Amino acid sequence: MTRKFLVLSLLFSVFLLSFSVGSFAAGTEAEEGKEDPTGFIMHHIKDSHEWHFVTIGHTHVTLALPVITYSADRGLEFYTSSDFQNHETHKFGKEYAHNGIFIDDHDHLGRVDGGSILDFSITKNVVMLFLVVAFVLYVTLSAANHYKKNGAVAPKGAASFVEPIVIFVRDEIALKSIGPKYKKFVPYLLTLFFFIWTGNILGLLPGAANLTGNIAVTFTLAMITFVIVNVNGNKDYWKHVFATPGVPAALLPIMVLVEFIGLFTKPFALMVRLFVAITAGHIVILSFIALVFIFESYSIGVLSTIMVTFINVIELLVATIQAYVFTLFSAMYIGGAVAEHHHDDHH
């Protein structure tokens, strides 16, 4: 039992325990949870113009985030979200309009005179996105620096964490799914894996934003995969879509339609899979926490905390698996696009 082992195991236990703090951190939202469990759950799942950490008694500990709007006649405008809310209750509403702009209680930005306005605010999810990016960059760049300084040696520090994952993605995911042309796509797949994994795991911490459970984020990731797959599609790939070999001429129009729609359903499935897995996991955890406030009994509290800890650990596993599945399927679609057609195995 070396000292390093003890320190590491202590840190790891604290890290693991922080996932169960989720059930304590929500403890001060008693009124809100009891009266409206749906609102309580949705508030933690959805994006928001402010970052609400905790409510102690009647004090809301929130971070007001910048609101950036653009409209053709008014131009680019910068506000802070506290301009648009009631200062005691921190609730948004149409009645707290400021300068002709309001944020309603569904967190939608609008203009009092009904004109069109675009919302480019730095919302909770955007801040979380920057945090995740900063984290991933820090870890991977530390690893890269280690190799730059020491050359191709056995890894130490951040590099020892990053290297097995990189080798796993490169060999098991990229090489196996894409084949000989895999090297070009490994950076993209690695970025995908690290970003989704970090976003999933950090989203489980109490007070964090639900980043990868936001359908706009998963839509963007799936769209990037879609663009990469179709830009790199070779002649055989497009022939399979628009002139599937081995199909009788009468069925060809239907096949073209089906294959064309298939181009879109695959990234769509990627998007929905990640969104649903993460959001549903968060909803389950939050439901168990809300249960404590609905029943307001000690025994339910104890049981609920145990369940929440257990489900949080499962969600850690789900976070990793969903990152792996997204990356693997992206690699498979890329592999399908760049595959060389072998004339010996005809359809």
Place this chain on the structure above:
Amino acid sequence: MFMLTSILLTAGFALMGAGIGAGLVAIGAGLGVGRIGGQAMESIARQPEAAGKIQTAMLIIAALIEVVALFAVVICLLIALNAGGIAFF
């Protein structure tokens, strides 16, 4: 008055549908993942050396099936939240 009861009835049916739907989804997910687990147990019994690989594959496929179930759960949740809102005006 009659319209009031018919709105409440529709909302009631919607909530019932959401509840029954979620229950059926749970059955589907249970059957699917149970089958995966059963086949995995069998194959590990047949070839204990491959236990690690089989376990990994089992976990991944279980996650995929679970996501389909969760997709349906989200739809039931949406129905319940929207129908419940109309019922309790």
